[in-house]
Amino acid sequence: ALLKRLSNRFVETGLVFYALIAMGVVLSTFWFISINHTVGPFKDMWIAMEFIRSIFEGNGHFLDAFAFHGGAHRLAFPKLLFLVEYGVFKGTNIFLIAVSVVTQCTVLLLFTGMSLKGNFASRRQCFFLFCMAVIFLFNATQLENFIYTFDTQWFLTCGFAVLAIAFFVYYQQGVQRGRGSLASLLLAFTAATLSALSSFSGLCCWLVLLLMALIFRLPARQVFTVLLGCVLFLMAYLNGFFSQPEPEVNPANIPSDFVFNVWEHVIFRYFRWIGLYFGSPLSRENFIAGSIFAYSAIFFLATVLALVVVKRCRLNFFQQFCLGIALFGLGVGLATGLGRLIFVNIADEDRFQTVTLTFWLGVYGLAFSLASAAGKQKWPQYIVTLLILFWSVIVLPRAGYKDALAHTEWFDRVRHGNLALAVGQPEFHAIKWSLILGDKNKRINRPAMHADILKREGWAIFSDPLAGMFGMTISTGSVDADRCVGTIGYSKPLGPGYSGFVVYGRAWDSREAEAVREIILIDDNEMVVGLAKVLRPKGYVGALSLLEQEDARWQGYVNVPMAYSGKIQALGIVSGGQFCKLGKARVLSRPET
Incomplete structure (x- = not known):
C-alpha cells in the first residue's frame, strides 16, 4: 500500500511538471507570435490580393474564391476569411491569427473529449494526453503558419479533417449499434468538404x-453512400x-537524369521525403533519427490496420478517432511528396509542421491507448510514455525556440520593408x-x-x-532635446526609379x-518625410526593453524629391506620444551622376 501511494504521488507530481511545461510552451509560442507579428500581405497573400481587391473594387465575384x-x-x-x-480588420492579420488559434483549440x-471516451483506467491518463496535445498543437515549430496568415489554410485543413473524422466515428459507432445518425454523416461530409476547400490536402x-x-x-449501403x-x-x-495551362518549371531545378535514373531520383527521393517530412523537426538536425521515428510510426499504423x-x-x-487522424496526416504527407520530388529538401519546412504534428497526435494517442489496454503488462505504456515525453519535452520545444x-x-526585415511601402518607395x-x-x-x-488600394483603404x-x-x-518647439541619445548613422539611395533613401541609425x-x-x-x-523602427539584433527573441544601448539600432526609409539638398532630422517617439531629438540633422547626399 505504501509503494502504491508513493507511486501515485510520483505520477501526480510528474503530471504537474508536465502541465507546467505545456503551459510554458503555449505562453512562449504566443510570445513569439506577438514579437514577430507583422501587418499586411506576406508571400502568397500578395497573390491573393488580386482576388481581394477585385471584390472590393467591384470587378470580381465571390465565386472566384473557388478558382x-x-x-x-x-x-x-480561406479566401472568404x-x-x-x-474588410473588417484592415489587414492587421489579427483576425486570421485568431482563426488559427481557435481552430487549434x-x-x-x-x-x-474523445480521450474521455477511450476507456482509460484513470483520468490521469486523459490529462497526460491533454498536455501532450497542448504541446503538439501550440508549439513554436508552427510559428510560420501562425504568423504567415495565408497559411491559416493548414490549420483549417487539418482542423476540419479532425472534425470530419470525429463525426464519422460517431456515425459508424451508431451504425454498429443499429442507430446510426444521418446528421452525424452529413456533418462529417460538410467538414470534409470544408477541409478540401481549404487546400488540396483536404x-x-x-x-x-x-x-x-x-x-x-x-x-x-453505408459504404456506398x-x-x-x-x-x-x-x-x-x-x-x-x-x-489548366502547364505550370512553369525551371529546367535548372530538374536533375538531368531524373527520368532515366528511377532509383536515385524517384524511389530514393520519395523515401527521403517520408523520413524528412514525418520525422520533422527531429529530421532537420538528424535525418537518421527522424527517419527512424517516421518509419516506425508508419510500420505501427500498418500493423494496427492489419490487426483490424x-x-x-x-x-x-x-482509438478509431486517433487512427483516422493519423491516416489523414499520413495521406497528406505521402501525396505532397509525390508532387514535390524535385524539391525533396523542403520536406521539413515549417509550413508542413501542422500536418506532421496532426499525424503524430494520432499516432501517439493511438499507441498510448493501446498500450494502456495491455492489461498487466506495463512496459508498453512505459515505452510509449517515454517516447511522448521525448518528443514533447525535448524535440518540439528545442526546435520551436530555434525557429523563433x-x-x-x-x-x-518584412516589418521594415513595409515602411518603404508606407513612405511611397516600394523599391x-x-x-x-x-x-x-x-x-x-x-x-x-x-x-x-497593390500599394494604391492598401493606401486608399487604410x-x-x-x-x-x-x-x-x-x-x-x-513642430520642433515641443521636442525634448535631452531625453534621448541617437543619430542618423548611415544612408544610401534606393534603386533606379526611386527618389528615397534607406537610413540607419541609433x-x-x-x-x-x-x-x-x-x-x-x-x-x-x-x-515627416521618413519612418523608421528599431532593429532587433540577430538571434534575438526577447523584449526590446532588455536591449543594451549599443544594440539600439533602427532602420527606416525617407522619401524626398530628387532635387532636395537640405537636411534630415531624426525624432524618436517615446512614451505619451512625445518626441525626442536624435542627434543633429544630416544631409543625405546622393552620389554624383
Whole structure:
C-alpha cells in the first residue's frame, strides 16, 4: 500500500511538471507570435490580393474564391476569411491569427473529449494526453503558419479533417449499434468538404472516411453512400483541373537524369521525403533519427490496420478517432511528396509542421491507448510514455525556440520593408523579404502593384498610426532635446526609379533605459518625410526593453524629391506620444551622376 501511494504521488507530481511545461510552451509560442507579428500581405497573400481587391473594387465575384490557386488548390474558405480580414480588420492579420488559434483549440477540445471516451483506467491518463496535445498543437515549430496568415489554410485543413473524422466515428459507432445518425454523416461530409476547400490536402479527408468505412466493415449501403459522396465531390473539385495551362518549371531545378535514373531520383527521393517530412523537426538536425521515428510510426499504423482487417481486432471510440487522424496526416504527407520530388529538401519546412504534428497526435494517442489496454503488462505504456515525453519535452520545444530565433530576423526585415511601402518607395530590394521565391527570382514587385488600394483603404501598414504620420508637419518647439541619445548613422539611395533613401541609425531613451521603438524623419520644413523602427539584433527573441544601448539600432526609409539638398532630422517617439531629438540633422547626399 505504501509503494502504491508513493507511486501515485510520483505520477501526480510528474503530471504537474508536465502541465507546467505545456503551459510554458503555449505562453512562449504566443510570445513569439506577438514579437514577430507583422501587418499586411506576406508571400502568397500578395497573390491573393488580386482576388481581394477585385471584390472590393467591384470587378470580381465571390465565386472566384473557388478558382484554382497554384494549380491544384481551391482555397475558397480561406479566401472568404481573407475578405473579412481586410474588410473588417484592415489587414492587421489579427483576425486570421485568431482563426488559427481557435481552430487549434477546437482540435484540442475534440481530442480531449474523445480521450474521455477511450476507456482509460484513470483520468490521469486523459490529462497526460491533454498536455501532450497542448504541446503538439501550440508549439513554436508552427510559428510560420501562425504568423504567415495565408497559411491559416493548414490549420483549417487539418482542423476540419479532425472534425470530419470525429463525426464519422460517431456515425459508424451508431451504425454498429443499429442507430446510426444521418446528421452525424452529413456533418462529417460538410467538414470534409470544408477541409478540401481549404487546400488540396483536404481531399485526403474524403479518402480517409472511405477507408474507415471499409476497414471497420460498415454495411454495404453505408459504404456506398460514403463512396458516392467521395466520387461526386472529387469530380466537382477536379472539374477544370486538367484544362489548366502547364505550370512553369525551371529546367535548372530538374536533375538531368531524373527520368532515366528511377532509383536515385524517384524511389530514393520519395523515401527521403517520408523520413524528412514525418520525422520533422527531429529530421532537420538528424535525418537518421527522424527517419527512424517516421518509419516506425508508419510500420505501427500498418500493423494496427492489419490487426483490424485480418484479425478483426476491435478498436474503441478514441482509438478509431486517433487512427483516422493519423491516416489523414499520413495521406497528406505521402501525396505532397509525390508532387514535390524535385524539391525533396523542403520536406521539413515549417509550413508542413501542422500536418506532421496532426499525424503524430494520432499516432501517439493511438499507441498510448493501446498500450494502456495491455492489461498487466506495463512496459508498453512505459515505452510509449517515454517516447511522448521525448518528443514533447525535448524535440518540439528545442526546435520551436530555434525557429523563433530564425523568424525574428526574417520578420524584422518584412516589418521594415513595409515602411518603404508606407513612405511611397516600394523599391524591390526594400520589400523583397515579403515575396515568394518565384517573385524574387522574376523580380515581380507585387507590393508596388497593390500599394494604391492598401493606401486608399487604410489596409496593412497604412493602418499603423506611424504610417499615418507620414506627410504631417511636426513642430520642433515641443521636442525634448535631452531625453534621448541617437543619430542618423548611415544612408544610401534606393534603386533606379526611386527618389528615397534607406537610413540607419541609433536611438536610446535615457529616461526609460530602453530602445526607442519608432522614429520619424523630418525635412527642413518640419514635414515627416521618413519612418523608421528599431532593429532587433540577430538571434534575438526577447523584449526590446532588455536591449543594451549599443544594440539600439533602427532602420527606416525617407522619401524626398530628387532635387532636395537640405537636411534630415531624426525624432524618436517615446512614451505619451512625445518626441525626442536624435542627434543633429544630416544631409543625405546622393552620389554624383
